[in-house]
Amino acid sequence: MRPTDLLFAFLAAATVCFASAAGIPLAGAGTGWDWSGWAGLHLALLGGVSLLVIGVSQFFVTAFLATDPPSRRMVNAQIGTWIPGSIAVVIGVAASVDFSVVVGAVLLLTTLLFYAISLSRLRSRSLQRAPWASRWYATSAGWLVPGILIGVLLALRVSWTDGSLLGSHLALNLAGWVGGAIVGTLHTFAPSLTQTTLRFPSFQKATFASWNGGVLILALGYGSGSSNLGVAGWALLLCGACLLAANLLASGLKAKRPLSLPARLVLLAQVFLPLALALGLVAALDHPLEPIFGHDRAGLAVLLLIGWVGLTVTGSMLHLLSVVVRVRDLTRPVPTPGRLWRTGIAVAALGGAGLLALAELLPLEQLIDPARLVIALALVLLAGSVVRAVVLAFKLGHGR
DSSP states (O other): OOHHHHHHHHHHHHHHHHHHHHHHHHHHHHHTOTTHHHHHHHIIIIIIIHHHHHHHHHHHHHHHHTOOOOOHHHHHHHHHHHHHHHHHHHHHHHHTOHHHHHHHHHHHHHHHHHHHHHHHHHHHHOSSOOTHHHHHHHHHHHHHHHHHHHHHHHHTTOOOOSSOHHHHHHIIIIIIIIIHHHHHHHHHHHHHHHTSOOSOTTHHHHHHHHHHHHHHHHHHHHHHTOHHHHHHHHHHHHHHHHHHHHHHHHHHHTOSSOOOHHHHHHHHHTTHHHHHHHHHHHHHHHOTTHHHHSTTHHHHHIIIIIIIIIHHHHHHHHHHHHHHHHHHOTTSOOOOOOHHHHHHHHHHHHHHHHHHHHHHHTTOHHHHHHHHHHHHHHHHHHHHHHHHHHHHHHHHHHTO
16 A cells, blocks of 8 residues: 555545434434434544544554555455444444444454554564654554543443543543644644744654643542642643644744745644633632533533534544545646635635634523534535545556
């Protein structure tokens, strides 16, 4: 496999998961299925975003270490165990089928084992040392293991009176696994989008320590019900987010060419992460469970999942798919969307997410539906671009 073949396999698989996740709430609305929103969100995060993390991380590690990518057999094994595992967990929790949850968790843990073996082989085959190439990814995967195990305990309805297992589960899975992998990737991916270098490279070590220290302390705080640990965890995560945002935005300001649409989405989405974590910290000052169970959880979810994760992932997919298409057909001109289009779609996506978060927090019910409409329109346009790129890349690869 070429590195871009590895990348495309995971991008295509993630796109299928995202499309399925989007269809579940629509189907649920017609059938009255109460769990449809939860199922769609979890399939998008556990299936789509996590597949991107697994695939894109191996693509970047391959590039940094200047070695051959994992074999096709290894790639197929990872995709072939992760997707069924994600579906089994979603179905098991939504339908209260304990056996399905356990089987799904075993499949997910098996994928993580394949992932660890793959990263180890990439490092062993390389003739050069690049510690940061895989440090973020290995640490993030380490957080997911206890996150999955705690998720199984939640699904099996295990009693826990000392604190909140759900809080620890979310801290490990969202902040540790998804968040850590995205934060780590952005240190190299965002400067490549802007064709610059990282403005403050020394910040990365402090960001790594703050972020992962925050994940550990926050998970322990929720698990034990300790308000002090909860506040400290949110504060450390906020510190890491501020370091990341300052680093990336400063790099973007150095760009000498107009930024592409993916670059604008990825860079400006970093504003949402410190805002979300600041909201979590303020809420945690009142009660350690407030950011997850309190009245601010809707605003926190919008800032974190739509504003940061959603737009960062969408912008990244647009750029990476354009790389795959370009490699598969070097004669194809690089698309250059007009400035008005780039600005308009970025403003709609970012402004809609910000407006929805504001409407949920104040609350301003009259603004919620218009904000949702703006976000939906922007995401439909962006999703259409992603699907077209996937189809084109598949056709170009199939014709080789």
